[in-house]
């Protein structure tokens with residue numbers, strides 16, 4: 001009896017999903033029901049709970065069955081609310097195993113609102129690995145990730161990793177079951193939910209690339225989507241920003257490069273004659289970042305119109321016929337005040353307005369063709385979050401008057417360019433940022449580039465999937481305080 005039960009379990013694979021506190025966190029439940037979570041160096045107050053719920057919360061150290069949180073009792077409901085608070089801070093993980101403490105796979109959420117889901121799967125379903133999925137060593141663990149996934153999968157058993165790699169060729173679940181290391185339906189379903197695996201129509205023919213996701217996804221190269229998702233905020237749980245992660249490993253690189261050994265040809269006397277004469281040189285020298293704005297004299301709508309006209313407006317349009325032998329395409333182009341790789345002009349400006357005289361608070365899209373701002377219906381918490389995150393990124397005492405999010409229509413570039421599409425987009429964003437800086441300086445306004453933008457927040461706010469159109473840069477704009485000399 002025992003042997004056959006074990007064999008059945010092996011064939012079925014691990015099937016129980018637990019929810020567990022991350023290794024770095026420790027819960028404290030005080031006798032009055034006040035619950036805290038302690039992390040390295042700081043604590044978070046999670047609020048008050050009934051005695052029963054506070055006690056059960058401590059079970060999260062070892063892990064509780066995920067299904068327990070779906071029960072209807074008062075204590076279960078409280079426990080669910082507590083786990084949601086922990087999940088939003090990235091402090092939970094979801095082990096999958098045959099029993100508690102024996103993990104076959106551990107799911108680490110990468111996005112704040114990730115919730116494990118197990119869509120129904122049948123033996124006849126055909127599954128394939130996403131072309132965006134990748135398996136890598138992290139420390140002494142093997143992790144399976146994808147820029148499309150809300151979570152990554154830490155795989156404890158090499159046989160499971162091996163079985164999953166066999167899905168580089170689409171396979172029926174019924175066949176996969178007979179393979180050593182079958183991960184089990186639960187793990188497969190969790191991977192499908194994270195878009196690391198996807199269902200393939202058994203009758204598909206041709207390229208898997210064309211059947212995964214939508215028409216916009218087809219145009220993304222693997223490295224570009226990974227770079228986009230991992231190099232800004234919103235879709236991963238890695239340390240982000242100026243946290244000096246490697247300060248103890250290596251000294252800070254110098255501000256100015258060490259000199260090459262050749263004999264230097266001094267330019268000082270040659271450049272002195274021109275310096276200070278050219279208005280462009282003066283504008284470039286005057287430009288600086290402004291992070292504090294004059295709340296009593298906000299930027300006006302007329303100034304905003306002049307600013308956008310000078311920096312981003314479509315100046316003219318033209319078309320080109322592209323003959324590729326099998327296909328002929330007509331491609332439309334525009335001319336604008338700043339340069340753009342391949343004249344793609346894929347960058348769109350979205351204005352989160354806190355204070356602008358003559359323009360109501362809200363989110364607007366700048367229609368560069370019409371030279372008009374178009375309001376977009378967004379929730380106040382989303383608008384607040386954009387303004388607050390910009391304030392935090394600048395370490396500013398108050399919100400900026402306007403936050404301009406530079407969003408890219410990725411397909412506009414990747415339709416033509418392979419391998420370098422995303423790099424071109426980031427270069428375009430840099431060029432546009434300097435254009436915004438110079439125009440603000442010229443108009444006596446103030447501005448500051450912002451290095452990281454929450455791409456998930458934008459996706460939620462605009463209702464556009466992150467791979468279709470999304471932020472690649474941000475610029476805070478307003479009337480600087482007379483004393484705002486940058487910093």
Ligand SMILES: Cc1cc2nc3c(=O)[nH]c(=O)nc-3n(C[C@H](O)[C@H](O)[C@H](O)COP(=O)(O)O)c2cc1C
Nearest residue numbers: 287288289291393394395448449450451452486487
């Ligand atoms: C791509 C880029 C990202 C930046 N990100 C931030 C940011 O997130 N927060 C901030 O306060 N300043 C940011 N800045 C502004 C720089 O800190 C600033 O340009 C630099 O300190 C030089 O100062 P200056 O602009 O006054 O000459 C950014 C600038 C660039 C070009």
